[in-house]
Amino acid sequence: SQELEQSPQSLIVQEGKNLTINCTSSKTLYGLYWYKQKYGEGLIFLMMLQKGGEEKSHEKITAKLDEKKQQSSLHITASQPSHAGIYLCGADRYSGGSNYKLTFGKGTLLTVNP
Amino acid sequence: DAMVIQNPRYQVTQFGKPVTLSCSQTLNHNVMYWYQQKSSQAPKLLFHYYDKDFNNEADTPDNFQSRRPNTSFCFLDIRSPGLGDAAMYLCATSVQGNQPQHFGDGTRLSIL
Secondary structure, eight states, X not given: OOOEEEEXXXXXXXXXXXXXXEEEESSOOSSEEEEEEOXXXXXXXXXXXXXXXXXXXXXXEEEEEOTTSSEEEEEESSOOGGGOEEEEEEEEEEOSTTOEEXXXXXXXXXXXXX | OOSEEEEOSXXXXXXXXXXXXXXXESSOOSEEEEEXXXXXXXXXXXXXXXXXXXXXXXXXXXXXXEEOSSSSEEEEEESSOOGGGOEEEEEEEESSTTSOOEEOOOEEEEEO
16 A cells, blocks of 8 residues: 655744645655645645646645655745644555545644744 | 535434434535544545445445435445544545545534
């Protein structure tokens, strides 16, 4: 099965600081997703990466997939309290026919202090 | 506008008393998923429907069943809830299997 390791497990930063969260896979990634979850709520889709070297940005959040497609990073520039939450990476795992499944990393808890 | 709607947000049931959680979608997506998420853990896939085709995870307890009467609705039935079934249950949809999943806000299930 696809193992996804996220680091760090938790992160506390001061508002305005930059930060990076990493997601490392034991296997080649064919579809890598980043989600954000606030406590007690569902997951919000942030970005999807498929190609080696791909980089996508949305507002102050940038995600990259390395050339070998085994590691992804999520970078937040000038963090704000609204960025606080749990960030989860997920990877597609093909399970036959038209079926794919998402396996998730354990998440990174981000706290942003005003 | 909410696109994946889960009801209720909070559900309390008694040990052993059957309970049904519901999920509806306005996205007309082919695939619907049910996940179980326990505190401080990643979501764990229970089963999914690709259109009408049901796909059960090997380690999903027999206690858990699902129904998808039409494209828009999917239900999670827990026949005899045990204390270990207390969790957040998340419903998600996607156009097809290898596309982003869109999640509802979840139903938090408590067992008394």
